[in-house]
Amino acid sequence: MENQQIFSNSDRGLAYGDGFFTTALVCNGRIELWPLHVKRLVQCQQRLGFPELNLEALERLVYERIKGETKAVLKILITRGCGGRGYQAPQSPTPSFSIQVLPFPENYSKWQQHGIETVLSRVQLGIQPLLAGLKTLNRLEQVLIKQDAQTLECDDVIVTDINGSVIESSAANIIVIKNNRVYTPNLANSGIKGVFLTSLESQVDITVADIDLEFLQLADGIFICNSLIELVPIIRFEQQCFDIEYLLTLKKQILGMSS
Structure with missing residues (x-):
């Protein structure tokens, strides 16, 4: 299992929980209900006032990570990145992201x-x-x-x-x-x-x-x-x-x- 993670120790996600995520089922290199997961990410982005997501780039990265996986858990995590003053978010944030591929829980x-x-x-x-x-x-x-x-x-x-x-x-x-x-x-x-x-x-x-x-x-x-x-x-x-x-x-x- 692999993950891709780009975070700073001053990331707003770590400091304030300023971000969102989705967790999806991967079966035979395919993400189940992927369009609805994308819709969820966009809904969070819009309601929390994040910059528009580059969905094409995100999807490309995600499918690179799940290649060869027969059954696994995909977790996509997006934060507002760094900057701002205290709770006040920066005017032009640069979001950070994490893509993780994790084992499917056996008890499910x-x-x-x-x-x-x-x-x-x-x-x-x-x-x-x-x-x-x-x-x-x-x-x-x-x-x-x-x-x-x-x-x-x-x-x-x-x-x-x-x-x-x-x-x-x-x-x-x-x-x-x-x-x-x-x-x-x-x-x-x-x-x-x-x-x-x-x-x-x-x-x-x-x-x-x-x-x-x-x-x-x-x-x-x-x-x-x-x-x-x-x-x-x-x-x-x-x-x-x-x-x-x-x-x-x-x-x-x-x-x-x-x-």
């Missing part, structure tokens, strides 16, 4: 086949509509969530915001099945909208809703999803258990809608 295949056990995270997400949906470098909430999860008996955690609304797992979006309808939490005030969810929404009728814990307790099935794990069944949330065979059937139905 097991998760897809056998499901995962989850509990409620004791760490809640703050409210910030200006950054909601964006995959910025400000990920300390997720670091705390992962640290908390390591002390619990689970594979992953379900995360709420400070108002108690269900938002996501530690690193994935949530899909809820109830009465033959597909739901996903409202991410207008916090959380990250993943590329896999965006792709699924374009092909499956998914209702965005304000979801609380009671809604989860009445669900017929719960899944988490992102571009690496795709769609993973939750076989347990707290004391609530779901039959894995039924969930795998639901999963086939959902993915069948998107084929």
Whole structure:
């Protein structure tokens, strides 16, 4: 595995988390859902006031790095570079970037086949509509969530915001099945909208809703999803258990809608 990285120790990404990233699945030298990853990078660039990205050069570099990879994780990280005075960004920034190709986590295949056990995270997400949906470098909430999860008996955690609304797992979006309808939490005030969810929404009728814990307790099935794990069944949330065979059937139905 190789990576390309161009950073200074005075980079604003290191000092302030002034940047954004995307993480993609590489299969046989191809980047899954690449157009949506590009769209995510452009959305972050525009909303954070970065200079326009040279997408042709970026794509050329990326495909050079993944050449020969059968299954791996691609991570593209972009910062505003150096300069400015304190928090004030430079008027004409020169962004820095990192392209990494990393091993695909072995446990993800097991998760897809056998499901995962989850509990409620004791760490809640703050409210910030200006950054909601964006995959910025400000990920300390997720670091705390992962640290908390390591002390619990689970594979992953379900995360709420400070108002108690269900938002996501530690690193994935949530899909809820109830009465033959597909739901996903409202991410207008916090959380990250993943590329896999965006792709699924374009092909499956998914209702965005304000979801609380009671809604989860009445669900017929719960899944988490992102571009690496795709769609993973939750076989347990707290004391609530779901039959894995039924969930795998639901999963086939959902993915069948998107084929």
